[in-house]
Amino acid sequence: MVALATNTGVASAAAGQKIDIQSVFHQFELEGEPLPVLDGIDFSVEPGSFVALLGPSGCGKSTLLRLLAGLDHPTKGDLKVDGENVGDPDPSRIMVFQDPTLFPWRTVWDNVSLGLEARGILKKSRQRVDDAIQLVGLDGFDKAYPHQLSGGMAQRVALARALVNEPRLLLLDEPLGKLDSLTRLTMQTELVGLWQRAGLTAVLVTHDVEEALFLTQRVLIFGPRPARIVADLKVDLPYPRHRGDPRLAELRREALGHLGLAATW
Amino acid sequence: MTSIDPSLSGRDETSAVEEAPAQRGTGIWVLGLAAAASWVGVAALIELWPEIIPQPYGRELAIISLVIALGLVIVAATGRLFGVAAITTRYYGPWFVAAAIVVGGWEIVTAKAGLLPVPFFSSPQSILEVFFDDWGRLGISVWYSVLLLAKGYFFGAAAGFVTGVTIGWSRAASYWVHPLLRLIGPLPATAWLPLAFFIFPTSGSASVFLIALATAFPMTILTWSGIASVNRDYYDIARTLGAKPSFLILKVAIPAALPHVFVGLFMGLGTSFAVLVVAEMLGVKAGLGWYLQWAQGWAAYANMYAALLVMALMCSSLITILFRVRDWTLSWQKGLVRW
Numbered sequence: 001m002v003a004l005a006t007n008t009g010v011a012s013a014a015a016g017q018k019i020d021i022q023s024v025f026h027q028f029e030l031e032g033e034p035l036p037v038l039d040g041i042d043f044s045v046e047p048g049s050f051v052a053l054l055g056p057s058g059c060g061k062s063t064l065l066r067l068l069a070g071l072d073h074p075t076k077g078d079l080k081v082d083g084e085n086v087g088d089p090d091p092s093r094i095m096v097f098q099d100p101t102l103f104p105w106r107t108v109w110d111n112v113s114l115g116l117e118a119r120g121i122l123k124k125s126r127q128r129v130d131d132a133i134q135l136v137g138l139d140g141f142d143k144a145y146p147h148q149l150s151g152g153m154a155q156r157v158a159l160a161r162a163l164v165n166e167p168r169l170l171l172l173d174e175p176l177g178k179l180d181s182l183t184r185l186t187m188q189t190e191l192v193g194l195w196q197r198a199g200l201t202a203v204l205v206t207h208d209v210e211e212a213l214f215l216t217q218r219v220l221i222f223g224p225r226p227a228r229i230v231a232d233l234k235v236d237l238p239y240p241r242h243r244g245d246p247r248l249a250e251l252r253r254e255a256l257g258h259l260g261l262a263a264t265w
Numbered sequence: 266m267t268s269i270d271p272s273l274s275g276r277d278e279t280s281a282v283e284e285a286p287a288q289r290g291t292g293i294w295v296l297g298l299a300a301a302a303s304w305v306g307v308a309a310l311i312e313l314w315p316e317i318i319p320q321p322y323g324r325e326l327a328i329i330s331l332v333i334a335l336g337l338v339i340v341a342a343t344g345r346l347f348g349v350a351a352i353t354t355r356y357y358g359p360w361f362v363a364a365a366i367v368v369g370g371w372e373i374v375t376a377k378a379g380l381l382p383v384p385f386f387s388s389p390q391s392i393l394e395v396f397f398d399d400w401g402r403l404g405i406s407v408w409y410s411v412l413l414l415a416k417g418y419f420f421g422a423a424a425g426f427v428t429g430v431t432i433g434w435s436r437a438a439s440y441w442v443h444p445l446l447r448l449i450g451p452l453p454a455t456a457w458l459p460l461a462f463f464i465f466p467t468s469g470s471a472s473v474f475l476i477a478l479a480t481a482f483p484m485t486i487l488t489w490s491g492i493a494s495v496n497r498d499y500y501d502i503a504r505t506l507g508a509k510p511s512f513l514i515l516k517v518a519i520p521a522a523l524p525h526v527f528v529g530l531f532m533g534l535g536t537s538f539a540v541l542v543v544a545e546m547l548g549v550k551a552g553l554g555w556y557l558q559w560a561q562g563w564a565a566y567a568n569m570y571a572a573l574l575v576m577a578l579m580c581s582s583l584i585t586i587l588f589r590v591r592d593w594t595l596s597w598q599k600g601l602v603r604w
Contacts, residue, residue, distance in 0.1 A: 069505050091507035101498045105520045105597045115506030117516070145597045165506060 016048035016201030017082045017092070017169040019068065024077030026063060027226075037063050038074070039226035045218075050195050050202045052212035054255065055222030061205045064227070065171045068203065069095045081169060091115055094167040098174040100154035102146040108133065108157050109142040115165040132164035133157075135194070152183040156190075163198065170195070172204040176211065188215055192239055209255045213248050214241055221258045231258040296358040297341030303365035304334035310369055310377070311390070317379040322390040322397060329393075330368075337361060387567035395571035402556065403575055409551035410579065413469070414541050417476025422533055425481035426526065429488025433522070434514060446485065454479035454540045458547060468548035472541075479540040480533035487532065491525025492518050524598065527591045534587060538580050553579070 026038040037060040045051050053061040066072045067079055070089040079086045081093065094115075102111045113129045116122040122129075133139060136156035146154055155175060162170060175191075176184045192215055195202045206212050212219045213235055221231040233255060237247055253265050308330040311323050340347065340354045354361075368389055374380040376388035396403070432439040432446075454475050465471035495518050503517050519526075545554025553576045560568035 071501055071504065089505045089507070091505070093505070095501075095505045097498065097502070099498065101496070101502055103499065103517070103520070105523070105595075114503065114508075118503060118506050118508035118512045145599075147597075147599070161502075161506070 015168060015199060018047045019043075019045040019169070019201065019203070020078070020080040020083070021064075022078045022080075024064070024067065024074045024079060026060070026067065026072075026074045026076075036226040038067075039228050041077070041227070041229060043220060043229060043232070045201060045203065047201055048199055049218065050192075050204070050216040052204045052206055052216040052219045053222060054206060054209060054212045054219050054259075055227060056224055056259065057207055059222045059225050060227035061222050062173050065095065065173050065203065065205050068169070069093055069171050071095070091119060091165045092167055093169040093171060094162040094165055095171040095173060096155075096158050096162050096175045098177045100146075100151075100158040102149075102154055102157055102161075104146050107143050107145055108138060108149070111146070111157055112160045112164050114161055128164050128166075132160040135163060136160045136190075150183075151179050152187060155179060155187065159191075159194065163194065168200050170198075170200055170202040172202060174206055175204075177206070177208075184211075189240075191215060196239065209252055209259070210243075210248075213251050213255065214243060219251075219255060221255060231255070233258075294341035294344075294355060294358070296362070297337050297355065300358055300361035300365065301334040301337035301341065303362050303369075304330045304337065307365050307369045307372070308334070310372060314373075314377045316376045318376065318383070320376055320388055320390050320394075322394045323376070325397070326390045326393050330365075333361070384564060385566055387570050391567040392571050392574070395568050399568060399571075403572065406551065406553045406556040406572070407575060407579055409549075409555075410541060410545065410553045410576075413472055413545070413549065413552060414476060414537060414583075417473045417541070418480050418534065418537050420473065421477035421480025421537065422484050422530060424477065425484025425529065425533065426488050428481070429485045429526075429529070430492055430514070430519065430522075432485075433489045433492025434518065446482075450482045450486070454482075454536070455543050458543065462548050468544075468550075472544035472549050475544055476537045476540050479536040483532035483536060484526075484529040487525045487529030488522060491522030491529075494525070495521040524595060527587075527595065530587060530591075531584070534583060542576075 021041055021043050024038055024041045025036070027034045027036045029035070041064060053064065055061050063072070067074050068081070068086060070086050070093065073086075086093075102108075103114070106114070109129060110117075112132055113122055113126075116125050116129065130142075133142060136159050138153060138156055138160065141149070141153070146157070149157065158175070172191075176187050179187060188211060191204075202216075204212065204216055213233075217235055219231075219233040219235060220229050221233065222228065223230045231254075233251060235251060237245065241248070253262075256262055256265060308327040311327040311330070316323065337354070340351050343351070345351050372389055375386055376390065428442065432442045457475060457478065458471075461471040461475055462468055465474060499517050499521060500513055503513055508517070541552070542554040542557075545552035546558045549555060553572055556572045557569055560566075560572060
């Protein structure tokens with residue numbers, strides 16, 4: 001909340017990446033049986049935009065995110081980032097998970113500096129760590145250990161740990177899923193702020209309809225597994241948005257319809 | 266959201282002491298005075314009750330009892346003036362009373378009434394005599410024991426750690442090493458003893474090997490299980506941040522496995538004590554194990570009790586040191602795990 005006003009320049013140099021996904025199929029092996037997860041996914045994301053992948057739990061949207069990160073490889077089809085096939089994980093594409101998964105034996109500062117240390121460039125770029133910590137509003141907590149942080153603070157550290165690498169694509173896998181509802185609302189506003197300042201491409205996986213509509217410019221709705229895209233909603237509202245906006249309510253109704261939940265409106 | 270979890274603050278090592286049933290250090294400490302009185306009682310018992318078999322160092326033991334009593338009186342009267350020492354003494358107040366009863370009772374059944382068979386059960390003052398008259402030999406034995414243990418434990422812990430990390434990390438290494446470990450690991454290291462004393466050039470190097478072997482097995486198993494149980498998400502995170510395999514091992518897997526590694530170090534230390542004593546009794550002509558054996562040869566039972574006491578102190582001190590090292594190394598765990 002503190003950091004929103006400051007622009008420290010972390011990640012602002014990076015421009016967003018373009019994503020092209022063409023007829024991607026993916027399946028897992030489950031006790032010898034193939035279990036199809038993704039069933040022909042096609043879409044593109046413009047550089048610098050904020051897109052949500054919305055769908056029921058377990059539908060395969062997180063799998064798609066892992067494919068984009070390079071943690072897994074698709075059974076069939078092409079995933080291109082900036083025109084090149086996604087290979088191994090690369091620090092230009094960083095994933096933030098539902099659990100902050102901070103390393104408990106490292107302080108906040110050492111957690112944030114992880115990527116720079118792994119790539120051997122920490123000595124030259126210590127300032128970037130300080131900037132990233134400031135960016136997420138955790139100045140003064142450098143020396144705290146993860147067990148001393150609240151859930152929201154831990155998730156901010158996870159964000160700082162991603163942003164310090166100046167990623168050009170931020171893959172958010174339900175990053176606010178485990179926070180209490182008030183912290184969640186605050187962090188939603190912060191996420192928009194971070195995305196706007198960093199100028200990167202962001203893909204958010206969520207099963208919260210309101211969150212998807214409030215945060216992003218475009219919502220891709222997935223059906224149940226094996227996942228297929230059932231709708232592509234454009235959220236044509238300027239930022240900052242207001243939760244009470246009647247247009248959001250309209251879109252929400254439409255999204256619930258696509259998810260087969262129209263009767264609950 | 267900006268506050269550190271309040272339940273974590275104000276918890277530290279002294280809290281257990283302060284919550285103790287003993288009084289909190291205000292006013293006169295009645296239990297302490299009772300403990301002092303019981304130690305005065307021990308001194309009086311030693312001085313006034315004639316011994317069945319006259320023994321030296323009775324006077325010294327009485328003086329030590331009086332010194333303990335004096336210390337207790339001082340702590341009882343001064344409250345918390347002496348800080349941690351006073352708090353600890355107060356915490357162990359009931360123990361001081363119990364110890365006085367045990368020493369007094371022991372004195373009666375041995376030196377005073379002679380109820381226990383004579384050469385096998387030594388009186389407190391005869392053990393004190395060993396400490397006064399034979400401290401040189403006891404001291405050098407402790408030194409040799411620690412030296413031998415340190416060598417064997419170091420090699421064993423290092424080998425176990427490296428093996429554990431390797432088989433925890435590499436499927437191929439696990440395939441080849443695991444069956445060997447299952448077969449040879451549970452074999453007590455002492456079973457190798459006759460063979461080791463032939464194969465190695467000196468009994469010293471054979472003992473180092475045996476102690477290392479005893480340490481390495483639990484160390485390997487626990488390091489391995491530590492590495493195997495590391496949260497897979499840590500690797501995913503590190504990989505997306507650009508980590509290479511060497512970083513994943515050194516900076517992710519090993520630090521995450523450290524709590525298990527320390528359990529392995531504790532278990533290894535325990536088994537290494539057993540092998541140390543046996544090796545010293547049977548092969549090496551030095552150390553506390555040898556001292557025990559030597560004392561038995563002379564039917565010097567008091568010396569054996571004294572050596573056992575010293576050995577207990579040595580082992581428990583080494584365990585305590587390891588606890589301190591662990592607490593310091595794993596300080597990040599505070600609040601995550603309580604011990």
